[in-house]
Amino acid sequence: MDFEPWWLIAVPLLFGLGWIAARVDVRQMLSENRNLPDSYFRGLNFLLNEQHDRAIDAFVEVAKLDPETTDLHFALGSLFRRRGEIERAIRVHQSLLQRPDLPVSQREQAMNELAQDYLRAGMLDRAEAAFDQLKPTRFAPDALRALIRIHETERDWPAAIQAVHALQGLVDEPVPQAVHFHCEEAAAALALPVPDIDAATHALDAATHASELAQRSAEAPPHVRIAIMRADLALREGDLRAQRLQLKSILASHPDYVGLIAEAFLTNYRATQRENDGLEQLEAHYARHPSLDLFNTIFLARGRLHGAADAWAFARAALQRNPSLLGLDRMLEAQLARGAETPPAIDTVAGACTALSVEDVALMRSLIHKHTQRLDRYACRACGFKAKRFHWQCPGCNAWETYSPKRLEELDV
Known part of the structure; x- marks a missing residue:
């Protein structure tokens, strides 16, 4: 390649332009750094060292010096809310919304932060109004989820259901608690001075649809609460056959919940003069899925139908297979309610049997009952309530379906 004389001019010129550009960039960077207050860097240092109080003080000073620092205002508001200083967080976000020059995207963000502040402070009416304003924005899904929680807390089930439908119109995600919203609507209709059977039926149909959406299958068994409420609805309408079908579906599909409906199951069979058939089905179920409530129902039914000796024979065999202080407590309580002497129950050293008097039973029950009171509770898996x-x-954390249908003693086993 031949040497061109003009290179002698071009090469130094290019180097000179590069040097000038570098100097300009350095000067601009130094100028920007000089414009940042020292409080900003101190705040960052405090934040990195997890000295949140001192970091907040430093950032507040920066915000006062330069009101245009919107990102810093958002950071401050978030810090205040996380620390529980809700009033200060509200003031920060309200001051942002009062700026007429705030871009639309940042105005929406400020409204979202303010709504979160109100929700954290328990100001549900203001939080609801703020989240409503966010429905047409990019924060709509999160706003609707928050509105669902607010309506749950207020027990405004129609509004909660409406928010669920709006959310499902935006995102394809199941909302399992929607089943309970419809069931609560049905319960409210049945609790009216004149029960609204049609409204309850419509609500339970909607609950079934919500259950299918949550389970992604129409072939899955209906939610156990729906079956329980449909059984109650059928009883109110005098349709014992429909009630029995609903209750039997619970035995087949939701065996752990049978203790909750055992008494209604027996009452249904008793109404058609077939209580022994119902009792046999419950006993067969108890052999596979023992529970305290089911034990208690069977024990009382056997005493009523076949006498105390038969009931105690069942109880002894059941407690040998599944030892339970609560079961023994219920058994002694039932015997005391009869006020009669129990059948032979305790083997003596000589091998004979000794009958317990009412006083003996009362003493045993009082001693056992002191220990069983703390075990005779349902417990929330989420918060322990x-x-x-x-x-x-x-009732403690408002979470749905966190209670097992078994009591503490049964869960410890």
């Missing part, structure tokens, strides 16, 4: 009766929604 204990309750005497079964709940579909935990």
Whole structure:
């Protein structure tokens, strides 16, 4: 390649232009750094060292010096909310919304942060209004999820269901708790002074549809709560056959929940003069899926139908297979309620049998009952809240289906 004389001019010129550009970039960077207050760097240092109080103070100082730092305002608001200083977080986000020059995207973000502040503070009416404004924005899915939680807390089931439908119109995701929203609607219709059977039926049909969506299959067994409520609805309508079919479906598809409907199951068979048939089915189920509630129902039914000796024979055999202080407590309680002497129950050293008096039974029961009171509870798997009766929604943390249908003693086994 031949040497061109003009290279002697071009090469130094290119080097010179590069040097000038570098100097300009360095000067610009130094200028920008000078414009940043020292408080900004101190805040970053405190934040990296997890000194959150001092970091917040430093960032607040920066925000006062330069109100245009929107990102810093968002960071401050988030820090305040995480630390529980909700009032300060609200003020930060409200100040952002009052700026007329704030871009639309940042205005939506500020509204979302303010709605979260209100929700965290328990100001549900303001949180609901703020999340409603976010429905047409990119924050719509999160806003609708928050609205569902708010309506749950307020027990506004129609509004919760409407929010569920809006969410499912945006994202393809199941909302399992929607089943319970419809069941709560049905329960409210049945609790009216004049029960609205049609409204309850419609709500349970919607619950079945929601259950199929959550399980992604129409062939899956219906949710156990739906079956329980349909059985109750059939009883109110006087359709014993329909009630029995619903209750038997629970035996087949949801065996752990049979203790909750055992008494209704026997009552149904008793109404058609077939209580012994119903009792046999419950006993067969108990042999495969023992539970305290089912034990108690069978024990009482056998005492009523066949006498105390037969009931105690069942109880002794059942407790030998599945030892339970609660079971023994219930057995002694039932015997005391009869006020009669028990059949032979305890083997003496000589091998004979000794009958227990009512006073003996009362003493045994009082001693056992002190230890069984703490075991005779249902417990939430999410927060540990204990309750005497079964709940579909935990009264402590408001989570759904966190209660096992078995009591603490049964869960410990």
